[in-house]
Each structure stands twice: as C-alpha cells, then as structure tokens.
Amino acid sequence: MNAGLTLAVDAMSGDHGAAVAVPAALDVLATTPDLRLIVVGRGEVVQPLVAGVDPSRCRVVEATEVVGMDERPQDAVRRKKNSSMRVAINLVKSGDAAACVSAGNTGALLATARFVLGMVPGIDRPAIVSAMPAAHGHTVMLDLGANPDCSADHLVQFAVMGSVIASDLHGVEKPRVGLLNIGEEDIKGTEELREAHRRLAGTPINYVGFVEGNLIFSGEVDVVVTDGFTGNVALKTMEGLARFISSVMREEFTASPLRKVGALAAAPALRGLKHRLDPSAYNGASMVGLAGVVIKSHGGADRKAFASAVRVAIVEARKGVPSQIGGLMASVAVAETHKSPASG
Amino acid sequence: MNAGLTLAVDAMSGDHGAAVAVPAALDVLATTPDLRLIVVGRGEVVQPLVAGVDPSRCRVVEATEVVGMDERPQDAVRRKKNSSMRVAINLVKSGDAAACVSAGNTGALLATARFVLGMVPGIDRPAIVSAMPAAHGHTVMLDLGANPDCSADHLVQFAVMGSVIASDLHGVEKPRVGLLNIGEEDIKGTEELREAHRRLAGTPINYVGFVEGNLIFSGEVDVVVTDGFTGNVALKTMEGLARFISSVMREEFTASPLRKVGALAAAPALRGLKHRLDPSAYNGASMVGLAGVVIKSHGGADRKAFASAVRVAIVEARKGVPSQIGGLMASVAVAETHKSPASG
Numbered sequence: 001m002n003a004g005l006t007l008a009v010d011a012m013s014g015d016h017g018a019a020v021a022v023p024a025a026l027d028v029l030a031t032t033p034d035l036r037l038i039v040v041g042r043g044e045v046v047q048p049l050v051a052g053v054d055p056s057r058c059r060v061v062e063a064t065e066v067v068g069m070d071e072r073p074q075d076a077v078r079r080k081k082n083s084s085m086r087v088a089i090n091l092v093k094s095g096d097a098a099a100c101v102s103a104g105n106t107g108a109l110l111a112t113a114r115f116v117l118g119m120v121p122g123i124d125r126p127a128i129v130s131a132m133p134a135a136h137g138h139t140v141m142l143d144l145g146a147n148p149d150c151s152a153d154h155l156v157q158f159a160v161m162g163s164v165i166a167s168d169l170h171g172v173e174k175p176r177v178g179l180l181n182i183g184e185e186d187i188k189g190t191e192e193l194r195e196a197h198r199r200l201a202g203t204p205i206n207y208v209g210f211v212e213g214n215l216i217f218s219g220e221v222d223v224v225v226t227d228g229f230t231g232n233v234a235l236k237t238m239e240g241l242a243r244f245i246s247s248v249m250r251e252e253f254t255a256s257p258l259r260k261v262g263a264l265a266a267a268p269a270l271r272g273l274k275h276r277l278d279p280s281a282y283n284g285a286s287m288v289g290l291a292g293v294v295i296k297s298h299g300g301a302d303r304k305a306f307a308s309a310v311r312v313a314i315v316e317a318r319k320g321v322p323s324q325i326g327g328l329m330a331s332v333a334v335a336e337t338h339k340s341p342a343s344g
Numbered sequence: 345m346n347a348g349l350t351l352a353v354d355a356m357s358g359d360h361g362a363a364v365a366v367p368a369a370l371d372v373l374a375t376t377p378d379l380r381l382i383v384v385g386r387g388e389v390v391q392p393l394v395a396g397v398d399p400s401r402c403r404v405v406e407a408t409e410v411v412g413m414d415e416r417p418q419d420a421v422r423r424k425k426n427s428s429m430r431v432a433i434n435l436v437k438s439g440d441a442a443a444c445v446s447a448g449n450t451g452a453l454l455a456t457a458r459f460v461l462g463m464v465p466g467i468d469r470p471a472i473v474s475a476m477p478a479a480h481g482h483t484v485m486l487d488l489g490a491n492p493d494c495s496a497d498h499l500v501q502f503a504v505m506g507s508v509i510a511s512d513l514h515g516v517e518k519p520r521v522g523l524l525n526i527g528e529e530d531i532k533g534t535e536e537l538r539e540a541h542r543r544l545a546g547t548p549i550n551y552v553g554f555v556e557g558n559l560i561f562s563g564e565v566d567v568v569v570t571d572g573f574t575g576n577v578a579l580k581t582m583e584g585l586a587r588f589i590s591s592v593m594r595e596e597f598t599a600s601p602l603r604k605v606g607a608l609a610a611a612p613a614l615r616g617l618k619h620r621l622d623p624s625a626y627n628g629a630s631m632v633g634l635a636g637v638v639i640k641s642h643g644g645a646d647r648k649a650f651a652s653a654v655r656v657a658i659v660e661a662r663k664g665v666p667s668q669i670g671g672l673m674a675s676v677a678v679a680e681t682h683k684s685p686a687s688g
Contacts, residue, residue: 135588145526148533182489182576189492189573213577214584226577229533232526233557233574234581240558241582244479245589245621252616265609272596277589 004034005098007313008091011041011049012066012084014103015300021103022049024306029057032314038097040088042066063087067108069299076108077115085109089116092292098317099293101284101309103301110146113287113294120322122329123157123289127228128296129165130285132238133277135219140166140175142225144285145232152195155179155225159196159205160329161288162223168319169312172222178211180226180234185210196225202339203332242277284309286316288325293317348378349442351657352435355385355393356410356428358447359644365447366393368650373401376658382441384432385410407431411452413643420452421459429453433460436636442661443637445628445653447645454490457631457638464666466673467501467633471572472640473509474629476582477621479563484510484519486569488629489576496539499523499569503540503549504673505632506567512663513630513656516566522555524570524578529554540569546683547676586621628653630660632669637661 009025011018018041026049029035037058039046046060063084067076080086085104091097093116102109106128114126129142140162147154159177166175179197181189186197188210200207208221213234216224226234253263253270263270283305287294293316297309353369355362362385370393373379381402383390390404407428411420424430429448435441437460446453450472458470473486484506491498503521510519523541525533530541532554544551552565557578560568570578597607597614607614627649631638637660641653 133588135591148526180577182492182573182580213580213582214587216581217584217588229526230574230577233524233570234577236526236557237560237578237581238557238585240561241585242589243558244477244561245586247479248620249613249617252613252620253610255613255616259610259613262610262613266597266606266613269593269596269599269603269606269610272599273593276592276596 004036005314005317006036006038006096007310007317008038008040008061008088008097008100009310010084010088010100010102010104011039011046012063013105014297015069016103016302017066018045018049020301020303020306022046024303025101025310026050026053026058027303027307028310028314029053035314038088038091040084040091061087061091067104069105071105071108073105073107073111076105077111086112086116089113089292089294092294093117099295099313101295101297101306101313103297103299103306103309105299106145106296109294109296110287113290113292117290117292117294120289120291120326120329122333123161123325125154125157126287126289127158127161128285129162129288130235131170131282132216133282134217138170139216139221140170140223141216141231141235142288143228143231144235145228146287147228149229150192150227152192152199155192155196155227156199156203156332157289157329158225159200159203159207159223160332161325162225163205164321164324164328165286165288166222168321168324169315170222174206175222176206176208176220177223177225178208178215178221180213180224180230181210182212183210184212199336203335204328205332239279242279280305281308284312286312286321288321291322293321348380349658349661350380350382350440351654351661352382352384352405352432352441352444353654354428354432354444354446354448355383355390356407357449358641358650359413360447360646361410362389362393364645364647364650366390368647369445369654370394370397370402371647371651372654372658373397379658382432382435384435385428405431405435411448413449415449415452417449417451417455420449421455430456430460433457433636433638436638437461443639443657445639445641445650445657447641447643447650447653449643450489450640453638453640454631457634457636461634461636461638463633464635464670464673466677467505467669469498469501470631470633471502471505472629473506473632474579475514475626476560477626478561482514483560483565484514484567485560485575485579486567486632487572487575488579489572490631491572493573494536494571496536496543499536499540499571500543500547500676501633501673502569503544503547503551503567504676505669506569507549508665508668508672509630509632510566512665512668513659514566518550519566520550520552520564521567521569522552522559522565524557524568524574525554526556527554528556543680547679548672549676583623586623624649625652628656630656630665632665635666637665
C-alpha cells in the first residue's frame with residue numbers, strides 16, 4: 001500500500017544510547033514491511049547490534065561524535081558536526097531519510113534541526129508537541145518547552161501545527177482547538193493571548209476559545225495551545241502527579257498482607273489502568289514547524305517507549321506533516337489577509 | 345490553652361450557600377471548645393440553621409445582599425456594601441472576628457478584602473496559596489491565580505508568604521522554597537524569574553533554587569513559588585488529571601462482574617488511596633498578604649470540605665499569619681539592603 005519509507009535513527013543519544021535505540025528500532029522494522037532503517041552511530045557500537053538483520057533494510061551510517069545530554073545547543077550546532085544527531089538530521093535534509101528519531105538533548109536537537117532543515121514557510125519557530133491521554137482518547141498539546149516567550153503570531157502558528165497533528169496522527173476530522181488560559185472570559189490572560197484569541201476566531205481552524213487546564217483531559221478539545229513555559233510546567237506537573245498517585249497506590253496496595261491479596265484480585269483492573277495511562281505509549285514528541293520530520297524520544301525511554309517514538313516518526317513522514325502545516329498555514333494567512341481590511 | 349477565637353463565616357456565597365456553610369461551621373464549632381462563630385447572611389435563611397446552638401458561641405449578623413459567582417470584582421466592591429462577603433470582611437477589619445471564610449467568587453473576595461483590610465506592610469499584592477498532597481505530606485504552592493503578571497519583587501514576596509504558611513500551617517521548620525521554572529539552570533526562564541532567583545539566594549528564606557513541575561509532589565521542596573498564571577494552569581491541570589485518573593479507575597474496576605469482585609477485595613486499599621488524595625481535605629486557600637486572615641473555600645465545596653476551610657482559618661488566625669508575614673518580609677528587606685552595596 002504505502003511506498004517504502006526510510007527512517008534515520010540517532011543510535012547514540014539518550015540515557016541508554018544504542019542499547020535501547022537499536023533494538024527498539026529493529027522491533028518496529030520487524031512489524032513494518034516497507035520500512036528501511038539507517039542506524040547512525042559509532043560502527044563498533046552499533047554494528048554488533050544489527051548483526052543478522054537484512055542489509056537491504058538496515059544499514060549503518062558512521063558518526064564519530066555524540067552530543068552530551070547537558071551540552072549547550074549552540075555548542076552542539078557549531079562543534080559537533082559529526083555527531084549521531086547531526087548526521088541523522090543531515091540524512092533528512094539530503095532526502096536519504098524521510099524522518100529521524102533521537103533521544104538526545106532537547107535543546108541541541110531543536111537547534112541542530114532548525115539550523116540544518118530550516119522552517120516550513122510561514123512558521124517562525126519549531127514547537128514541541130505531544131499527545132496526552134484524555135477522556136476521548138488523546139489531546140494534542142503544544143508548545144511543551146521550545147519557546148518560553150510567545151507572541152500572538154506564534155500562538156496562531158501553534159494552533160495550525162496542533163490541528164495538523166491531531167488530524168494526521170490521531171485521525172480527528174475537524175480538531176477542536178483551545179487556547180490555554182486561566183478563565184474562559186475574553187478579558188482574561190495576557191495581551192498576546194487575547195490577540196491570538198481574536199485572530200484564531202477568523203481562521204479556518206476549528207477554534208473553540210479559551211480553555212482551562214482541566215480541559216486537557218476532559219475530551220472537550222482535541223488540541224491545547226500554550227506558550228512553551230506554561231506548557232512545560234503543565235507537562236512536568238502531570239508527570240509528577242501521575243508518578244505520585246502511582247506511588248501512593250503501590251503503598252496502599254502493599255500496606256498489609258490482606259491488601260496484597262486485594263491487589264491480586266484487582267490485578268486485571270490495575271493492569272487495565274496501567275495500560276491506559278502507560279507513559280511509554282505517549283513517548284515521541286514531534287518537533288513541528290521544521291521543514292522535515294524530527295521526533296524526540298524521552299532521554300530515559302526504554303525499548304517499548306523508543307519504539308513508540310519510531311512509530312510517530314513513520315506516521316508523520318507518511319502523512320507529510322511539514323507540507324500539511326505549510327498548506328494550512330497558507331490558508332490561515334489568506335483568511336487573515338481577507339479579513340483584516342474589513343475588521344481594521 | 346488558646347485564647348478564645350471568633351470567626352466570621354460568609355454563609356450566603358458559593359454554589360450551595362448557607363445549606364453547606366452553616367452546618368460545616370457548626371461541625372467545627374462542636375469540636376473546637378474555645379471557638380465562637382459569627383454567621384453572616386440573611387436572617388430568614390441562616391437563623392433556622394443555627395436554632396438550638398448556644399447563643400454565647402454563635403450569633404448571626406444580618407447582611408441583605410449576596411455577591412454573585414459571576415459578578416465583576418469592581419462591581420462587588422462598589423455596589424455590594426451590604427453583601428455577606430463584605431460584612432464578614434468588615435468584621436475582621438473591626439476586630440470583631442479574627443478571620444473570615446467565604447466560598448464566594450474569588451475575584452470579588454480578593455478585591456473586597458484588599459479594599460477593606462489593606463495589605464501587610466512590604467507586600468504589594470495578595471496571593472492565593474494552598475497545600476497540595478506530596479510524598480512528604482504537603483507542598484504549599486502560590487500564587488494560584490490572583491496575579492497573572494508578576495515582577496521579581498512579587499515573586500520574592502510570595503516566597504516570604506509561602507514560607508510563613510509552610511511553618512505556621514504545616515509545622516515545617518525551615519521550609520525549602522523553590523521557584524517554578526522549566527529547568528534548574530540559572531539561565532532558564534524570564535528575566536523576572538532570574539532576578540527573583542538571584543535575590544532569594546541572599547535572604548533568610550531557605551531558598552533551594554529553580555524547580556520543575558514534578559517537584560511539587562516529590563517531597564524535595566516545601567514551598568513552590570510561581571506567578572498566578574502558571575500556578576492557576578498547574579492547579580487546574582492537576583485537578584483535571586486527578587479527575588481523569590479516577591474516572592479511568594472507576595471504568596476499569598466496573599468493566600466486568602469479575603472486576604467488580606476485584607474492586608471489593610481491593611476496597612481497603614482504594615479507600616486508603618481516596619483518603620490520601622481527598623480533595624476536600626485540601627480545601628481552604630488562603631488569601632495571603634492581606635492585613636487580616638481571609639480563607640477562600642472552593643465554590644462547590646461540600647460540608648466536609650467547607651469545614652476544612654474553617655479549620656485553615658482557625659490555624660492562620662491563632663498563628664497570626666499576617667504579622668508573621670510582616671516580620672519575615674522586614675527581615676528579608678533588611679538582608680537585601682545590607683547586601684546590595686557590596687553586590688551592587
């Protein structure tokens with residue numbers, strides 16, 4: 001059905017490096033017939049891990065350097081020209097790969113990808129977007145940390161990018177987009193928020209207005225747009241609360257021998273709960289707005305989680321997310337141009 | 345042991361009005377020997393609810409008006425001079441009550457309290473503070489929505505107020521205070537955050553540095569300071585996620601007859617979990633920085649939750665939170681003055 005697809009995997013970055021990235025990518029390769037992999041890293045590390053894999057479907061491209069998890073983004077761009085991250089992104093730029101996946105340093109990945117690939121026309125800055133579990137399935141949220149300070153222009157662009165991700169990755173037909181605020185009234189929030197609110201109402205985006213943080217999970221919206229500071233705080237707060245609730249559950253279910261018996265009886269329900277809230281199923285944040293598909297895996301991702309990120313890359317590459325974003329952004333720009341003489 | 349304490353209760357505000365506020369306050373009265381109540385509201389509504397209560401411990405003060413939940417703060421201040429909210433705050437101002445509790449409109453309560461009571465010297469704006477459940481017991485967080493835009497001065501003042509609440513309400517000896525940011529490095533965040541970060545390091549506050557959202561729950565800090573926009577988004581996000589997880593649990597535990605049997609066996613653990621995360625135990629946000637104790641109950645609070653808010657008011661009044669804040673703020677100001685010639 002689908003044309004063959006080649007994916008570049010940065011095999012050296014992240015907390016676990018090649019030991020997780022390579023087996024995870026091979027797991028996806030085994031279940032995706034038309035996929036081909038380019039594994040980027042130091043030959044002596046990655047070659048043994050791909051031994052026995054069909055060479056027509058998986059090849060190694062040598063990269064001698066690795067970007068450290070604490071390395072400054074500008075240093076990675078300037079000095080690490082032969083890093084596994086940089087080489088993987090170069091393969092997207094050259095067209096040898098349709099997308100790349102990395103578990104590396106977020107700032108370095110963003111800066112390198114932006115430097116090498118450039119932006120989709122009409123988009124000023126890349127944003128980090130990911131799906132959150134919600135009552136109706138998923139809510140797409142951005143920006144999760146790339147842009148602490150955002151203008152109204154940026155927020156409008158985020159709404160475009162979030163809409164495309166919700167349609168392309170999650171199959172939502174007319175994604176309902178909300179702008180995160182501390183109240184639903186028009187007068188709430190900063191000037192940037194209020195301007196973006198006014199402008200979004202006049203675009204082809206299915207904009208539903210200001211939403212509060214609880215709506216991320218309620219199923220009332222498909223996309224939540226916010227600046228990278230607020231989005232990152234909300235994301236980390238969710239992660240912290242989920243971890244805290246799960247540790248309290250563990251304590252309560254192991255507090256006595258009788259409780260442990262109860263936990264056994266409740267095991268199917270607890271497994272169901274765990275499955276539905278499984279963070280590894282939500283791994284793979286897209287760096288949207290770039291003129292190429294770049295997926296960031298959590299640095300500490302395990303094999304299953306890294307494989308989720310690889311699958312996100314495949315879907316985005318097949319759907320052509322960057323050109324979809326360009327198309328929707330152009331139609332938003334047209335709508336705003338037509339509107340402004342009358343409204344101004 | 346403690347001198348007698350009189351509390352004013354706004355009996356008419358909130359989603360449930362007197363039907364919840366009065367019985368809740370009487371519950372606390374029954375278990376707090378030296379407490380006296382002033383129930384503020386329309387006589388024909390509240391008199392029947394206090395019938396039979398010792399009149400030397402509970403009296404009614406008439407207030408003919410009620411501030412609506414959607415009423416604009418400035419309208420409440422200007423036009424509702426005989427509202428239950430305003431009269432309850434007036435009783436704090438006159439010294440007839442040591443504190444007041446209201447489940448009314450947050451904006452109106454803040455504006456009215458600030459107008460009537462004024463601020464603690466050295467504090468520019470009131471902030472909304474509440475405790476969150478955390479690994480070590482509680483984390484105190486502020487501002488939860490009073491001040492969407494904050495300067496470094498405001499953030500330093502919030503750190504002072506959060507420290508006082510953590511010591512006075514939660515018995516923490518040298519509360520560890522963190523400033524919410526999207527990374528722990530000194531270079532992250534806005535200019536206001538970085539300035540507050542530099543200044544807090546030179547104060548008597550036990551400042552531990554920048555913290556990310558997951559640290560709210562981890563037990564590594566006792567106080568998390570942030571602006572009212574970010575704090576409100578984080579709070580609503582927590583509420584939404586907690587509700588979502590609890591609805592997924594309910595679904596998983598009722599998905600089949602066998603699962604329901606499992607839920608019965610797990611009931612003690614599930615009850616323990618519910619008890620430890622019970623939102624009604626966390627009701628009662630303080631409006632700190634005001635020259636008087638004003639406690640805001642959730643508008644939809646039930647009897648148990650409203651009673652929690654009444655108990656918060658009692659502790660803050662007994663500890664003299666406003667004067668504690670004034671004292672710590674003065675010592676912070678002295679430390680900053682002594683430091684600035686050398687550092688400037």
